[in-house]
Amino acid sequence: MDASLTDKDASLTDKESSLPITEQPSHYDHLETRSVIDLLRDMNIEDQKVAPTIEKVLPTVAQLVEQIVPRMRKGGRIFYLGAGTSGRLGVLDASELPPTFGVPPTFVIGLIAGGDTALRNAVEKAEDDSDAGWQELLAHGVNQEDTVIGIAASGTTPYVVGAVEKAHDHGILTGCITSNPHTPLAAAADVAIEMIVGPEFITGSSRMKSGTGQKMILNMISTAVMIRLGRVKGNRMVNMQLTNQKLIDRGTRMLVEALHIDYSKARRLLLLHGSVEKALEEHSL
Known part of the structure; x- marks a missing residue:
């Protein structure tokens, strides 16, 4: 058993076992005495659950x-x-x-x-x-x-x-x-x-x-x-808001891939229509 586990883990007292699960005692004790890496490992063990x-x-x-x-x-x-x-x-x-x-x-x-x-x-x-x-x-x-x-x-x-x-x-x-x-x-x-x-x-x-x-x-x-609700096409966020250059670039690359056009044309289409989905719809008309 991990050294960090308390003796009472194997058998909670009647009072402890009657508590809601979210209030029951941690499986770990004396946390202030443990090394940082041990604390992190034990937290990770719990997170994996x-x-x-x-x-x-x-x-x-x-x-x-x-x-x-x-x-x-x-x-x-x-x-x-x-x-x-x-x-x-x-x-x-x-x-x-x-x-x-x-x-x-x-x-x-x-x-x-x-x-x-x-x-x-x-x-x-x-x-x-x-x-x-x-x-x-x-x-x-x-x-x-x-x-x-x-x-x-x-x-x-x-x-x-x-x-x-x-x-x-x-x-x-x-x-x-x-x-x-x-x-x-x-x-x-x-x-x-x-x-x-x-x-x-x-x-x-x-x-x-x-x-x-x-x-x-x-x-x-x-x-x-x-x-x-149709806000995703394939696996792409085609309705994302174009609030920064990273997202504009992402949307442009989606259009390049979907329409087989060059990057500059795809970017112009994206900015003209405001979203990948609208650009795809307008281009298909």
Whole structure:
């Protein structure tokens, strides 16, 4: 057994085993006495548990995606709700979609307990308000074509649970990503993604494995949805925003390859039409 593992790993006390998984003691102890390379190796060991765990819930992720797509084709949106790390990851995923896939920023919206201030600073007790998330959804005109996805490692965050419960009661498709089984959040969601990655390397620090898993699943959901909605051709981001020279060059090379034209002509076409997809459409007319 690794020297970093504690004696109690083999058998948790009754009190410890009754804790939610995200609060159970780390398998590692005396971290302050360990070398940097040992700390990194042990963190890496724990990180390697995330992908196989996500593999187990892929059918559930697929179920959620397949219900989202027809709603978005009718004008629906995705709302992510979370607090702390979970909220920041939702906002991150939402904010990356417009430049990557050329969709408006209202297509996928990330809401975090405490508002934008909470992206950089903790907002005291913001996550404990069980009505705030629903009120924010109402302010965005949430409706039955939309999808609300709650993100909470604990599965008990009032800001998230309250919003998902209200959305479900109003006939809105709801999903969730959590790291504990049988939580109030999962009970409130139509599609519950229970990603059980085990105790964190630092006890209770769900910014680690849980956060890594949340990011991976959010990537999967949003990317699969965008592909299904036709925002990708082949394996290329043909709707990406041309916000810098690197992306202009990437788009130009896509046109060179697709149309068998020289680089300068491809670049002129790209800049004229504003996206690879539009340039391809216009060139084929």
